[in-house]
Amino acid sequence: xxxxxxxxxxxxxxxxxxxxxxxxxxxxxxxxxxxxxxxxxxxxxxxxxxxxxxxxxxxxxxxxxxxxxxxxxxxxxxxxxxxxxxxxxxxxxxxxxxxxxxxxxxxxxxxxxxxxxxxxxxxxxxxxxxxxxxxxxxxxxxxxxxxxxxxxxxxxxxxxxxxxxxxxxxxxxxxxxxxxxxxxxxxxxxxxxxxxxxxxxxxxxxxxxxxxxxxxxxxxxxxxxxxxxxxxxxxxxxxxxxxxxxxxxxxxxxxxxxxxxxxxxxxxxxxxxxxxxxxxxxxxxxxxxxxxxxxxxxxxxxxxxxxxxxxxxxxxxxxxxxxxxxxxxxxxxxxxxxxxxxxx
Amino acid sequence: xxxxxxxxxxxxxxxxxxxxxxxxxxxxxxxxxxxxxxxxxxxxxxxxxxxxxxxxxxxxxxxxxxxxxxxxxxxxxxxxxxxxxxxxxxxxxxxxxxxxxxxxxxxxxxxxxxxxxxxxxxxxxxxxxxxxxxxxxxxxxxxxxxxxxxxxxxxxxxxxxxxxxxxxxxxxxxxxxxxxxxxxxxxxxxxxxxxxxxxxxxxxxxxxxxxxxxxxxxxxxxxxxxxxxxxxxxxxxxxxxxxxxxxxxxxxxxxxxxxxxxxxxxxxxxxxxxxxxxxxxxxxxxxxxxxxxxxxxxxxxxxxxxxxxxxxxxxxxxxxxxxxxxxxxxxxxxxxxxxxxxxx
Numbered sequence: 001x002x003x004x005x006x007x008x009x010x011x012x013x014x015x016x017x018x019x020x021x022x023x024x025x026x027x028x029x030x031x032x033x034x035x036x037x038x039x040x041x042x043x044x045x046x047x048x049x050x051x052x053x054x055x056x057x058x059x060x061x062x063x064x065x066x067x068x069x070x071x072x073x074x075x076x077x078x079x080x081x082x083x084x085x086x087x088x089x090x091x092x093x094x095x096x097x098x099x100x101x102x103x104x105x106x107x108x109x110x111x112x113x114x115x116x117x118x119x120x121x122x123x124x125x126x127x128x129x130x131x132x133x134x135x136x137x138x139x140x141x142x143x144x145x146x147x148x149x150x151x152x153x154x155x156x157x158x159x160x161x162x163x164x165x166x167x168x169x170x171x172x173x174x175x176x177x178x179x180x181x182x183x184x185x186x187x188x189x190x191x192x193x194x195x196x197x198x199x200x201x202x203x204x205x206x207x208x209x210x211x212x213x214x215x216x217x218x219x220x221x222x223x224x225x226x227x228x229x230x231x232x233x234x235x236x237x238x239x240x241x242x243x244x245x246x247x248x249x250x251x252x253x254x255x256x257x258x259x260x261x262x263x264x265x266x267x268x269x270x271x272x273x274x275x276x277x278x279x280x281x282x283x284x285x286x287x288x289x290x291x292x293x294x295x296x297x298x299x300x301x302x303x304x305x306x307x308x309x310x311x312x313x314x315x316x317x318x319x320x321x322x323x324x325x326x327x328x329x330x331x332x333x334x335x336x337x338x339x340x341x342x343x344x
Numbered sequence: 345x346x347x348x349x350x351x352x353x354x355x356x357x358x359x360x361x362x363x364x365x366x367x368x369x370x371x372x373x374x375x376x377x378x379x380x381x382x383x384x385x386x387x388x389x390x391x392x393x394x395x396x397x398x399x400x401x402x403x404x405x406x407x408x409x410x411x412x413x414x415x416x417x418x419x420x421x422x423x424x425x426x427x428x429x430x431x432x433x434x435x436x437x438x439x440x441x442x443x444x445x446x447x448x449x450x451x452x453x454x455x456x457x458x459x460x461x462x463x464x465x466x467x468x469x470x471x472x473x474x475x476x477x478x479x480x481x482x483x484x485x486x487x488x489x490x491x492x493x494x495x496x497x498x499x500x501x502x503x504x505x506x507x508x509x510x511x512x513x514x515x516x517x518x519x520x521x522x523x524x525x526x527x528x529x530x531x532x533x534x535x536x537x538x539x540x541x542x543x544x545x546x547x548x549x550x551x552x553x554x555x556x557x558x559x560x561x562x563x564x565x566x567x568x569x570x571x572x573x574x575x576x577x578x579x580x581x582x583x584x585x586x587x588x589x590x591x592x593x594x595x596x597x598x599x600x601x602x603x604x605x606x607x608x609x610x611x612x613x614x615x616x617x618x619x620x621x622x623x624x625x626x627x628x629x630x631x632x633x634x635x636x637x638x639x640x641x642x643x644x645x646x647x648x649x650x651x652x653x654x655x656x657x658x659x660x661x662x663x664x665x666x667x668x669x670x671x672x673x674x675x676x677x678x679x680x681x682x683x684x685x686x687x688x
Contacts (some may be wrong), residue, residue, distance in 0.1 A: 021581045026430050027437055028418070028540040032656075033629065033649030074372065082683040086370050091676025095370055099674075100667045113545030196372040197686065285377065289486040302664075303647060312376075320646075323444045330443075332435025339426040342418045342541065 001138040001225050003145060005119075005244045006177060007273040010044025017049035018042075024333040028342075034301065035324040038279070044324065045252050045277050046161075050329060052270045053252075053322045056103040056162040057155045058311045059242055060087060061148065063111030063234035064126030065171030066135065070209045072174040074197040077126070077336030080170045083310075087168070088117055093308055094166055097315035101322075103164065109266065110147045111169075111234030122146040123234050130178065130213040134230045136237070141225060145236045148241025156249045163246045164254035164281070164318060165263075166311015167235045173286060177260035178210045178231035182219040183265045184295055191288030193258075194307075222271030239263035244270065248278045254321065256314040257284030257306065261292035263295070268296060281317035282306055345482040345571050349491060349588045351617040354388025361393035362386075368677040372686075378645065379668040382623070386669065389596050390505075394673060397596075397666045400447040400506040401499045402655045403586055404431060404438060404667070405492065405580035408470030409515030410479060414553045416518040421470070423512045425458035427654075428488035432461055437652055438510055441659035445666075447508065450499065454491045455513075455578030465491040467578050474522065474557040478574045479502045480581070484487050485569060488497055488578045492585025507590045508598035508625070508662060509607075510655015511579045514540075517630060520606035522554045522575035524632045526563040527609045528639055535632030537602075538651075568613030573665045576610070579607030583607035588614065591621045598665065600658040601628030601650060605636035612640060 018040050023029050030036060042051035048113045050217045062084045069148035070075045086092045090099075098105040107117045113126035123143045131158075136144070152163060169175075173195035180191045188210040194203060210231075221229035228237055240263050255264055255278055268275045275296045282302035283289060293300060301320055306313045334341065362384050367373050374380060386395035406428045412421045428434045431451045434443075442449040453462045457470035467487045471479035478579055480488070496507060513519075517539035524535045532554040538547060554575075563571035584607045590597045591611075599608055599622055612619045619640045626646035627633060637644060645664060650657045678685065 025437075026427070026435060027652050031540070031650065031652040032437065033651065035648060035650070076684050078684050082681065083370070086676055086681045086683065089676065089681070090371060091674075092679050093369075093376065093671055093675055096670050096674045097667055100663070100670050127637070188679075196375070229420065301646075301648070304379060306379070307377065308371050308375040315380075316667055317665065318666075319444070320660065323441055323663075325662055326440050326444050327437055330435075330440045331437055332430055332433065337426065337430045337433065337435050339430065340420050340422050 003194050003225065003270055005248065005271040007247050009273050011047040013051050014043040014047050015040050025331040026334055026337050027341055032327060035327060038321065038324045039328045046250050051325055053162045053325050055160045056101060056164060056318050057106060057160040058094060058098045058103050058164040058166060058315050059106045059151055060109050060166040060168060060311050061108045061235035061238040062168040064113040065169055065175055065233055066127045066129035067174050068171040069129050070131055072209055073170050073195060073208045075170050077170050078112060080168055081112050083168050083232050084112055084117055085107060089231055092310060093312045094310035094315055097312055101315050101318035102128060103315060103318055106151060108147065108151055110144050110238040127233055130231045131209055134217065135232055136229045138229055141229045143239035144237035148238035149245040151243040152242045162252050162254060164311055164314035165242055165260045166256045166309060166314055167239060167259045168310055169233055169235045172233050172259050174206055174210060175231060175233040175236060176259045177288050178213055179227060179262045180183055180265065180291055181210065182214060182227045182231060183221045183269065184291055186291055191291050193286040193288065204335055221269060224266045227255050228266050236263045240255050240267045245269040249275050252279055253277055254279050254314040254317060256281060256311045257309060258286040259287040259309055261289055264296060282313035347569065347614050348590065351591050351615050353617050354620050355391040358387040358391050358393050359384050362672065370678055370681050372684055376671060379671060382668045383672045386596055390594050395669055397506045397669050399504045400445060400508060400662050401446050401450060401504040402438060402442045402510060402659050403450045403495055403577040404510040404512060404655050405452045405454050405582040406512040408457040409513055409519055409577055410471045410473035411475060411518050412515040413473050414475055416550045416553055417539060418512050419514050421457060421514050424512055425456050427512050428453060428456055428461050436654060437656045438654035438659055440539040441656055445659050445662035447659060447662055450495060452491065452495055454488050454582040454657045471577055474575045475553055478561065479576055480573045482573055485573045485581050487551040488549050488581035489585035492582035493589040496586045496589040497582040506596050506598060508655055508658035509583055509586055509604045510600045510653060510658055511583060511603045512654055513577055516553060516577050516603050518550055519575060519577040519580060520603045521632050522557055523571060524609065524635055525554065526558060526571045526575060527568065527613065528635055529564045530635055535635050537632065539632040565613060568610045572610050580607045584611045587611040590620050596623055597621055598623050598625050598658040598661060600625060600655045601653060602630040602633040603653055605633055608640060609636055626657035
C-alpha cells in the first residue's frame, strides 16, 4: 500500500520578497512578531509575494470508531451522527465560527455508523475495534484518503484559497493517541488525555486499551499507512488525503487540534515537505498534541485550552491569519507615508 | 489631586446564567476553554446574560515625551506626528486591523509635539523631561484624563459596545517602564525592554534614565495619579480616563500591550473593581508587560510576540472576542438538537 505525493520545498524567492516588504512597512522591524513569520510562510506555500485569503473553507470529516466498544469515550457513539445532523442544521461551534470567519463549511460523512444524512462518501459504517483486528483494511484506508482528496479538489476548483480541517468522531482521541504513540515512539500514557471529559480512572483504562492495540499490531513510523490502517480512523485517513491535495495545490492547510494533528503526522510521513505547509491554529488541551507540534516543529497561533475539535480552533484562527495577509497587503511603507527611519 | 470613580463588582447573576447556558450547548462541558471564561467575564461586565459585541471601537491616543531628549528611543520624536498622519490616512497596522474587525477607529492627539492634524484635544505639545522635572502638572494630568473620558463618552453615545485601546508616542515605553517600576516596586531593569528596537547597550542606558527619574520623584503605588504626573505621559493619562469611563459604562475594555497595560495599573489604583473589567488582548514582547499582567491577574488571549502598540493587538483580538459571544448566542443546545448526554 503506497500513496505517492511529491511536494516542492517552500518558495524561497517569494519568502524573501515578503520578508523585505515587511521591513518597508510603517512599523519597527519585526514588531508584528508571529504575524510576520506567518505571512512569510504563506508566501512560501503559495509561491506568491502577496498571499491572500479571500475564500477560506472549513472541511469537517466525520466517522465512527469500533474501539468505542471498549468504553473509551464519555459519550455514546450515537453522538457522532447526532453532531453531523447538528452541523447540517448550523448549530455546532464550528458552524458559528466558520460563519464568523466568512468561510464555507463542508461536512463529509466518511464513515459514520447510523443513517446517512449528507451526500454520502461513506467508506464503511465505522472502523473495526482496533483491540481485536485492524481498524481498516488497506483498501478502506485508500478509499478514505481518496474521499479527502476529492473534497479538497472540489474546494480548489471553487477557488478556495485556505483549507481549515476538522473532524467529528466519538472515540477518535483514542485512535489519535494510538497513532501518535506508534509514530513518535512515546508511551501511550504520555499522549493520552481526557478526550471529551474522562476522569482519571477512565483515562487509565483508555491507555490500557491503546497499549493492547499497539501490542497486537506492532505499528511503527516506517509504515505510516499501515499504522493508519491498524489504529487510525476513516475521518483521520480522509484528513490525510485532504492535506496531501491541499499541499499539492499550494494552499495553506490550517490544522485544528489533536486529531487533525495526528493526521498531519501520518501525512508528513508520506510526503516530505508537507510539514512546512501546515499552520497550527491552536494548542489543544490534549497532552498528545504537544508531542505532535514538537515532532512537526509547529508553533500554534492560539493557546486557549480548547478541546472541542470539529475544526473549531482552525475556524477561530482564520480571521487572525487573514488579518496577517491584510497587513502585508494594505499597510503603508515608510517611503509612501514619509516617515522617518530610526535615528542613527 | 483625586479622581473618584466607584465601580460595582461584576454581575454574579449574569455570570452564573451564562455559565449554566454554556453547559447546555452542544459541546463537552468546558471544551471551549478560555472562550468560556471570556463570555462569563463579558456577562459580569455588561450585566447581560447575552453579551454582544456588535459595534466595537478602537481609540488611539497619541502624545510625545520630553524624556526622548535623553536618547531613549530608536526613532526620533517626529515619528509620533508622522504616525498620526499615517493613522488618518489609513495606512498603519491598527487601521488595517480595525477595518478587518469591523471596528470604528478614533485617533486622538492628546499631546503630540508638531502640527495639529486632528480635531485637537491637545493638552500640551509633549510632556516635560521626567529626568529634570515632573512630566506633567496635576492640572495637565486631569485634563488628559478628561480627554480620554470624553472620547469614550462620545463612543458610548454612538452605541459602541466594546472599546479597544491603543496609543502612539515615541518614548512611551520609557514612561510605561517607569510607571510599572514605581507602581509594582520592581527594579527598572526588570521591566524595561527594547521598545521599538534598542540594542542591549541602549536598553542599559534607558534603564539608567528611568532610575534617575525615579530617584528624583520617589513615586509610589500609594499615589497613582502623582506617579502618573511625575513619570507618565499625556496619552497614558488619556488611556486611564478612557478606561474609567468605559468601566462606568459597563462596557468591556480591550487592552493592547505594554503601554495600555501601564495605564491599566494606574486606573486599577484609582478604581477598585476595574481590573475585573479588563480583557488583555495579547502578551507583549516587552518584559514589563508580564509584570503588569501578573499584578492585574490577567491572562492574555494571544501570545504572538507583538510589540507594535497602536492598539494593534487589541484590534487583532476583537474578532476572537466577538466569536466567543457568537458561540454563546448561536450554538444549539443538547435539548434543541436532540443529542445524547455523556454515557453513565
